Amino acid sequence: MKPIVAIVGRPNVGKSTLFNRLVGxxxxxxxxxxxxxxxxxxxxxxxxxxLFTVIDTGGIDPTHGGKTxxxxxxxxxxxxxxxxxxxxxxxxxxxxxxxxxxSGVTEPDREVAEILRRSQKKMPDGSFAPPIxxxxxxxxxxxxxxxxxxxxxxxxxDPHPISAIHGTDVGDLLDVLVASFPEETENEEDENIKIxxxxxxxxxxxxxxxxxxxxERVIVSPIAGTxxxxxxxxxxxxGLPITLIDTAGIRRRGKIEKGVEEYxxxxxxxxxxxxxxxxxxxxxxxGITAQDAHIAGFIKDEWKxxxxxxxxxxxxxxxxxxxxxxxxxxxxxxxxxxxxPILYISAKTGQRVDQVMxxxxxxxxxxxxxxxxxxxxxxxxxAQDAHPHPTHAGRALKMFxxxxxxxxxxxxxIYVNEPTLMHFTYLRYxxxxxxxxYSFIGTPIRIVTKGRRED
Numbered sequence: 001m002k003p004i005v006a007i008v009g010r011p012n013v014g015k016s017t018l019f020n021r022l023v024g025x026x027x028x029x030x031x032x033x034x035x036x037x038x039x040x041x042x043x044x045x046x047x048x049x050x051l052f053t054v055i056d057t058g059g060i061d062p063t064h065g066g067k068t069x070x071x072x073x074x075x076x077x078x079x080x081x082x083x084x085x086x087x088x089x090x091x092x093x094x095x096x097x098x099x100x101x102x103s104g105v106t107e108p109d110r111e112v113a114e115i116l117r118r119s120q121k122k123m124p125d126g127s128f129a130p131p132i133x134x135x136x137x138x139x140x141x142x143x144x145x146x147x148x149x150x151x152x153x154x155x156x157x158d159p160h161p162i163s164a165i166h167g168t169d170v171g172d173l174l175d176v177l178v179a180s181f182p183e184e185t186e187n188e189e190d191e192n193i194k195i196x197x198x199x200x201x202x203x204x205x206x207x208x209x210x211x212x213x214x215x216e217r218v219i220v221s222p223i224a225g226t227x228x229x230x231x232x233x234x235x236x237x238x239g240l241p242i243t244l245i246d247t248a249g250i251r252r253r254g255k256i257e258k259g260v261e262e263y264x265x266x267x268x269x270x271x272x273x274x275x276x277x278x279x280x281x282x283x284x285x286x287g288i289t290a291q292d293a294h295i296a297g298f299i300k301d302e303w304k305x306x307x308x309x310x311x312x313x314x315x316x317x318x319x320x321x322x323x324x325x326x327x328x329x330x331x332x333x334x335x336x337x338x339x340x341p342i343l344y345i346s347a348k349t350g351q352r353v354d355q356v357m358x359x360x361x362x363x364x365x366x367x368x369x370x371x372x373x374x375x376x377x378x379x380x381x382x383a384q385d386a387h388p389h390p391t392h393a394g395r396a397l398k399m400f401x402x403x404x405x406x407x408x409x410x411x412x413x414i415y416v417n418e419p420t421l422m423h424f425t426y427l428r429y430x431x432x433x434x435x436x437x438y439s440f441i442g443t444p445i446r447i448v449t450k451g452r453r454e455d
Contacts, residue, residue, distance in 0.1 A: 002044070002273070003052040003181045006092035008116075010108045013100040014137040018164035019043065019056035022174075047174040050181060055092070090119070094180055095132045096173075099151055101144050101161070113154035131180045133173065136161045140168060192234070195360050196245040196271045198299070199281035200291050204311040207347035208281065209233065209246045212357065237357045245271045272298060276367065276408075277305045277360050277442070284312045284326075284344070288333050296334050303409045305363045305443040306340045309356065314346035339435065341442050363442030368407045371438055376402045380414060383433040389426050397421040400452055410445045415452040422449045 007015045023043030043054050097116060099109050113134075120128040136148035139161035148161035160176075162169045197205045213233050233244040272278055278299045282292050299306045308330060316322065327342055334340065343359055345352045380402050389397040395418065402414040412434070416422060427447050434445060 003050075003093040004055060004270070005045075005052055005094045005096060005177065006055045007096045007098060008112065009098035010106070010112070013098045014164045015098050016056055018096070018098060018135070018137065018162075018170075019054055021164055021167060021170060022054045047178045050178045052093075052178070052181065092130055093182075094130050094177060096135055096177070097132055097156065098135045098137055098164075099154075099159075101136045101138050101147055104147075105151055105153060109151075109154060113156055117155060132156050133177060134159050135173065137164050139163055140166060192241045192243040193277070193361070193364055194243045194245060194275045195277045195279060196247060196275035197279045197281065198247050198272060198295055200283065200289070200295075203281040203283045204347040205246055205281055208279075208309070208311065208345075208353065208356070209244055211347055211350060211353045212244060237361070240361065242357075245275060247271045269298060272304060273302050275304055277307065277363050279307050279309050279356070279360065280340075281309045281311050282330070284310045284316050288330050293333055296337050296340075300337050300444055303444050303446065305367045305409070306337060307356075307360055307363055307442055308334070308340050308342045310342065310344045311347055313344040314349050314351055337444070339440065339442060339444070359442075366440045367409060367443045369410065369438065369440065370407055371404050371410075371434075373401075373403045375437065376404060376412060376434075379433050379437050380430060383430055387429065389421070389423070392421055395421060397426075409443055410440055412445065412447045414447060414449050416449050417451070419449040419451050 007019055009015050022045045024045070043056075045052055045054050095116065097112065099105070116132050120130070120132065123129050134151060134154060134156040136151050136159045139145045139148055140163045145161040148159045151159040160169070160173045162173055164170065197209055199205055213235055233246070235242050235244060280292065280296055280299065282288050296306065296308075310326065310330070323344060326344075330342055331338055341359060341363070343352060343355060345356065347353060380399055384399055389399075391397075398417040400415045400417070402412055405411050405413045414430070430447055431445055434440075434447075
C-alpha cells in the first residue's frame with residue numbers, strides 16, 4: 001500500500017497550502033480564517049518515483065464551540081490536541097508537523113510537540129516511528145529561515161524552513177520525507193480474495209458482515225459510527241479463502257468529527273486500497289446521496305472492482321416499477337461507474353444476501369480476465385472504422401495495434417502514432433467497444449497509449 005503522510009498543526013499555519021502543493025492541485029480550501037479546513041482531505045503525491053497519500057487535517061481550534069477562547073491550560077483544548085495528534089501518529093506512516101515562523105513557538109505548538117514525542121514508538125534499530133518532520137512555514141526570506149532555528153526547542157529534531165505558497169525548499173523536505181519510507185517490497189500478502197464492505201454510517205455494513213459470516217462477530221447498532229476500525233474476517237466460500245473487511249462509515253466531508261472518527265475514515269480508505277472488490281452499501285431508505293457517489297469515486301480512483309448493494313430493501317414500499325426507477329437513479333448518479341452491478345438486499349431479513357458472495361466472486365473473476373491480442377486488435381480496428389478519431393490541427397491519430405498488458409485491473413496498451421492526439425472521449429468510446437465484446441462487469445478497465453513509429 002502507499003505510505004500515508006498526515007499534515008497536522010494548529011489553524012492558519014499553512015497546512016492546506018502545503019497539501020495543495022504536494023498533491024499538485026487546489027483540493028483544499030485555503031483561507032486566512034482559522035478553522036477553514038473542517039475535515040481531512042486525501043490526495044496522492046509522487047516524489048523521486050515514490051507514490052504516497054497525503055492527508056490534510058483540520059487545525060486544532062483554540063476556541064470552545066467557536067465562541068470564547070480557551071485558556072492555555074484548558075482541559076478541553078489539550079484533549080482536542082491529544083486526540084488529533086495521537087490519531088494521526090497511530091494511522092500515518094509519517095507526520096508533517098507545520099508551524100508558523102511569523103508567530104514563533106506558541107503554547108499550542110509545544111502541546112502538539114509533546115504529544116507527538118510521547119506517541120512515537122522506538123523500533124529495534126533505535127529509530128522512532130512514525131518519523132515526525134518539523135516544518136516551519138512562511139520562510140520566504142533568509143532572515144525568516146534563520147528565525148526557524150528557535151523551533152529546535154520543540155525537541156523534534158531539525159526544523160525544515162519552507163514556503164508552502166511559493167514552494168521554497170519544499171523539494172528538500174520531500175527528499176527526506178520519501179527517504180524515511182520503508183523500502184518497497186514485492187506483494188507477499190496471502191492469496192485470499194479481499195472484499196471490503198464500505199458506505200456511509202448506519203447503512204448496514206456490520207449487519208451484512210454478520211449475515212455473511214453467520215455469527216454475531218461484529219457489534220450491530222443503530223448509532224452511526226459504532227465501527228471504528230477496519231475489521232478482517234476470514235471465511236471460506238465454495239472452497240475459496242476470502243477476507244471480509246468491515247469498515248467505519250464514511251461521512252460527508254464537514255460532518256466528520258475530529259480525533260478517533262476522523263482517522264477511522266483513513267482506515268476505511270486504506271481498506272479500499274488493499275481490497276480486490278468493494279461492496280458499496282447504499283441505504284434504500286435515504287436513497288443514493290452525494291456521499292455515496294464520493295465513495296464510489298474513491299473506489300474507481302483506486303482501480304478497485306465494485307458491487308452496489310442497496311440495503312434495507314424490505315423497508316421500501318414497492319410496486320412493479322420501483323426497482324427499475326431506483327436502478328435508473330443509481331446509474332444516473334454513478335454514471336462514471338456504469339459498469340457496476342446492483343443488488344437489492346436486506347441484511348436484516350437476509351433477503352438476497354445469499355447472492356452477495358457469488359456476485360462479488362464473479363466480479364473478481366472478471367477483474368482477472370484476459371483478452372487475446374487478436375481480439376483486442378479486432379475491436380479497436382472495427383471501432384476505428386466505424387468512428388474515426390477526429391483530426392487535430394490537420395493531424396490524424398493512427399492506432400496500430402493493442403494488447404492487454406495486465407489484469408487486476410484489466411489494462412490495455414494501444415500503440416499509436418501520437419499519444420497526445422488521443423482525446424479522453426475517444427478513450428471512453430474504446431472502453432465501451434471493449435465492454436461490448438467482454439463486459440468486465442463491476443471492474444474498471446485502464447487504457448493507456450504509447451507512441452510508435454509508423455514503420
